[in-house]
Amino acid sequence: MTQLDVESIDKKYNVRPFVEATPSKSKVDVIELDAIDLSLFKEGPGHLKQRQELAAKLEKSLSTYGFFSLINHGIDTEEFEHLRSVAQSLLELPEEVKRQYLAGALTSDSEDRSISLGGERGAGFKPRGYWSMKNGVTDSIEHYNFRDLQQAQLFDKNRPYPEIARAHLPEVAHYFRYLHQTILRKITILCDIIFELPEGFLWENYFKVIDGDLYNSGSGFGRFMLYHAMKKEDEVKVDKNWLRGHSDGTGFTFITSQPILSLQIRDYYSGDWKYVGHTPNGLIVNIGDAMEFISGGYFKSSIHRVVTPPEDQKQFKRLVLIYFCNPKQPAVLDPEPLNSPKLKRLGFDKPKEWEKIVFAQWDDEKGRLFGKKAVNDTNNDEPNLVLLYGRLHERWHQAESNFSLDEARKRFNVITI
Numbered sequence: 001m002t003q004l005d006v007e008s009i010d011k012k013y014n015v016r017p018f019v020e021a022t023p024s025k026s027k028v029d030v031i032e033l034d035a036i037d038l039s040l041f042k043e044g045p046g047h048l049k050q051r052q053e054l055a056a057k058l059e060k061s062l063s064t065y066g067f068f069s070l071i072n073h074g075i076d077t078e079e080f081e082h083l084r085s086v087a088q089s090l091l092e093l094p095e096e097v098k099r100q101y102l103a104g105a106l107t108s109d110s111e112d113r114s115i116s117l118g119g120e121r122g123a124g125f126k127p128r129g130y131w132s133m134k135n136g137v138t139d140s141i142e143h144y145n146f147r148d149l150q151q152a153q154l155f156d157k158n159r160p161y162p163e164i165a166r167a168h169l170p171e172v173a174h175y176f177r178y179l180h181q182t183i184l185r186k187i188t189i190l191c192d193i194i195f196e197l198p199e200g201f202l203w204e205n206y207f208k209v210i211d212g213d214l215y216n217s218g219s220g221f222g223r224f225m226l227y228h229a230m231k232k233e234d235e236v237k238v239d240k241n242w243l244r245g246h247s248d249g250t251g252f253t254f255i256t257s258q259p260i261l262s263l264q265i266r267d268y269y270s271g272d273w274k275y276v277g278h279t280p281n282g283l284i285v286n287i288g289d290a291m292e293f294i295s296g297g298y299f300k301s302s303i304h305r306v307v308t309p310p311e312d313q314k315q316f317k318r319l320v321l322i323y324f325c326n327p328k329q330p331a332v333l334d335p336e337p338l339n340s341p342k343l344k345r346l347g348f349d350k351p352k353e354w355e356k357i358v359f360a361q362w363d364d365e366k367g368r369l370f371g372k373k374a375v376n377d378t379n380n381d382e383p384n385l386v387l388l389y390g391r392l393h394e395r396w397h398q399a400e401s402n403f404s405l406d407e408a409r410k411r412f413n414v415i416t417i
C-alpha cells in the first residue's frame, strides 16, 4: 500500500488524534505503582548488578500487587498516539461494518465455544452487551482483537480485516511485536534473576516465538478497547463497574497508561479498591494466572476492574491498547519445571490439589467463563467462583493468609460448570 493510499484511507475514516482526559482534581486513593525503568536494563556480564537491582524492584511488585509500571521502554509518544488514532477510527466504524468482522457471537451465552474463541480472544470485534454483568446488566465496552501477531504468515494477508485496520497492519504488528520480542524478553530475564535461574530460561522455555510453529511458541493477542459510558440506570445496578473485577489468564498483560482514572486494583495490603495512577507515556503491566501458577503462587495475579471515572473526567472516553501475552500452549502451569532454588527456599511448591495442566487447558476454560450469566450475575462484587483443575478460576483471595480451597468452599458459592 502506498503512502498516498494510506493517506486517503485515513481521510475517509477521519483518522485524528484521540483526545485524552484532562487530569482529575478529585481526591481519590491512588496507588502509585513501582516504576521499572527499562533503560537501566543492559545486556552483558558487566551490567549484572544493575539487572539484579531492577529484578529486586520487580520482585517486590510481582509478589504483592502483581502490577508495575514500565517507563523508558523504547516506544515513543508518537507511536502510541498514532495507534490510538487508528484505534479510535476502527472502533467508530458503523455497526453494520463491525458485524462483518465479529470475533464471535453477539453474546457470551450464545457462543459455541467448541468452534469459537469468542469475543474475548477471537480476532475481530466484540460488540457492546456481549458480557453479562450483575443484576441483569450487560457491558458497554467495544473492542477489536488482533490475533497471531507474532506469527508473520498467520497474521498477514489472508485474514479479513476492515480497510482501516488493514491499512495500518504494519504499525500494529510492529508495536505488538516490539512488546513481545524486546520488552517481554527483558522482563522474563528479570524474572529469571528473581527465580535464581540462568538468564534466558523463561524466554527459551515459555515465551520465545518460533515462526511457523504456533503451538510451541509464546504468543499473544493485541486489543484496542473502548469504554463507552453506561446508561445511568445500568451504572447504578453494577455499582459503577464498567468492567467487573477479574484476574487475567495471561502470562503478562500490557496496558497503555491513561490519565482517565478508571482502572482499579485491590490493594494487596488492605484489600481496598484503589485507582491506578497515571504514568505519562508509560505502560501498566500486570501478571495473569499463568505466571502466578508458574511461580507456585509467589507472584500474584491480582484482581482489577474498571469503574466510572470521577465527575470531572466523565465527558472523556477510555481507550486503551492492550497486549495479552501468553506462554506457549504446552507450558506446564506449576513451578515444578522451573526447579527454582528461590521458590524452593520460600516454600512455593505445587499445591497438591492442583491438577497437572498446561496453559492451553487453562486458557480455554478461563476464556469461556468471563461473560457467562451463571458465573457473573451475582448480587455482589465477586462472581461465583468456579473450580477448574483444582484451582479457583479467578484469584480473589490469594492474598489472605491461610486461604485454601476448603476455606473457599465454606465461605463462597464455588461452582463447576
Ligand SMILES: [Fe+2]
Pocket: 246, 247, 248, 304
Ligand atoms: Fe484484565
